[in-house]
Amino acid sequence: MKRVCKKCGVEKEIEEFVKSKQCKHGYTRCCKKCKCKYVRSRKITYKTRARNRARNKRYNKSTKGKECAIKRQRKIVALLSDTYVKKVIWRHSGLKHKDITPQMVELKRELIIFHRLKKEVLNGINSGGNQRTQAHGQAA
Numbered sequence: 001m002k003r004v005c006k007k008c009g010v011e012k013e014i015e016e017f018v019k020s021k022q023c024k025h026g027y028t029r030c031c032k033k034c035k036c037k038y039v040r041s042r043k044i045t046y047k048t049r050a051r052n053r054a055r056n057k058r059y060n061k062s063t064k065g066k067e068c069a070i071k072r073q074r075k076i077v078a079l080l081s082d083t084y085v086k087k088v089i090w091r092h093s094g095l096k097h098k099d100i101t102p103q104m105v106e107l108k109r110e111l112i113i114f115h116r117l118k119k120e121v122l123n124g125i126n127s128g129g130n131q132r133t134q135a136h137g138q139a140a
């Protein structure tokens with residue numbers, strides 16, 4: 001009995017195919033050679049992926065990696081991109097991602113800008129007030 005492999009398209013004896021109880025004739029539609037190649041390629045990709053992951057982990061733990069992460073985060077926060085604003089809404093309101101409308105994003109962005117300005121002004125008043133009390137203390 002002969003069969004055509006689904007992968008390479010070559011007609012081969014049924015013994016050349018991978019056995020499987022789940023398949024109709026007791027054999028898969030893929031020959032052993034192709035299956036072998038597939039498994040090997042998968043193994044390689046898994047290996048490289050694991051290696052990359054380990055490298056990234058090591059990098060993220062290093063001081064340089066941490067600095068970069070902080071910089072990246074600051075950039076994201078400063079730019080107030082749609083995704084960032086959406087994330088903020090999602091975190092604080094409990095709404096689902098698909099329920100957040102562009103209008104909400106716009107409003108929230110303005111609110112964030114407002115809060116930032118407020119913070120800046122308050123910080124300015126606080127630090128200025130401290131300086132004044134210090135000056136008073138020195139004078140008295």
Ligand SMILES: [Zn+2]
Nearest residue numbers: 005008031034
């Ligand atoms: Zn094949």
